[in-house]
Amino acid sequence: MSVTPKDVLAGVGPRLHALRRARNISLATLAAETGLTASTLSRLENGKLRPTLEQLLPLARAHGVPLDDLVAAPPTGDPRIHLRPVRRSGFTVVPLTRRPGGIQAYKVIYPPAGTTATTTLQTHDGYEWFYVLNGHARLVLGDQEYRLGPGEAAEFDTRTPHQISSAGAQPAELLTLFSAQGERAHLSPSPTLPT
Known part of the structure; x- marks a missing residue:
């Protein structure tokens, strides 16, 4: 009614x-x-x-x-987002966006180093950006290897052979932005503060 x-x-x-x-x-x-x-x-x-x-x-x-x-306005509904984690190749992916296409956001949790057998580098269309929330992440990008800690970020073209995993005894938690269309993250420079 x-x-x-x-x-x-x-x-x-x-x-x-x-x-x-x-x-x-x-x-x-x-x-x-x-x-x-x-x-x-x-x-x-x-x-x-x-x-x-x-x-x-x-x-x-x-x-x-x-x-x-x-x-007597009707209630606007429940504002909470009910996230459904998905397990993939030994790690957990929590989608943070619901719309198709464009940039997609995920929270990804990689298990402690050495607990998964996957060491294969992958390639696919798109562009990825991630930020390490907790733990340490290992990024293999082509023939280079990087270790990133909390507060560090990486951005790369996913057509480059790559693999992301935990780099320590604790799980690595990452906030990831991915775009199949190849959009890159754009950060505005901080304004100069007066001295």
Whole structure:
């Protein structure tokens, strides 16, 4: 069952009346607080006047309630993201984005070094950027090998043979951005601070 704007506005008058009565103030006092006339307030409370945003804002402020409470706005839903981890080749991938295409974000957890047998370098289209959150990561890129610790980041073309793994006795946790289209991460230089 959907609620129409007319239904929502019809309920505003009784809510305004209840709020004023709960504060035990007169129409004249509320008029002084809001800049609206007592006549306008009375007509709003009795449902004889359709409320406008210009009227509702000072009323919400005077009563100390959110505007959503005056119009009984429906809840916006649960803002939490319910992530579903996926195990792949011995490591765990938690997708952080849901839309197809473009840059994808993941939290990737690599098990401690030596616990997986995969040593094969891989190649594929795209571009990858990662940031080490915890532990130490080992990045093999072509014939070069790098060890990265917490707070360090790497960026590379995934057409270059590569492999990422943990470089220590603890799991390595990485925040990874990947783009199949080959977009690169662009960082703006920090503004120069005055001395």
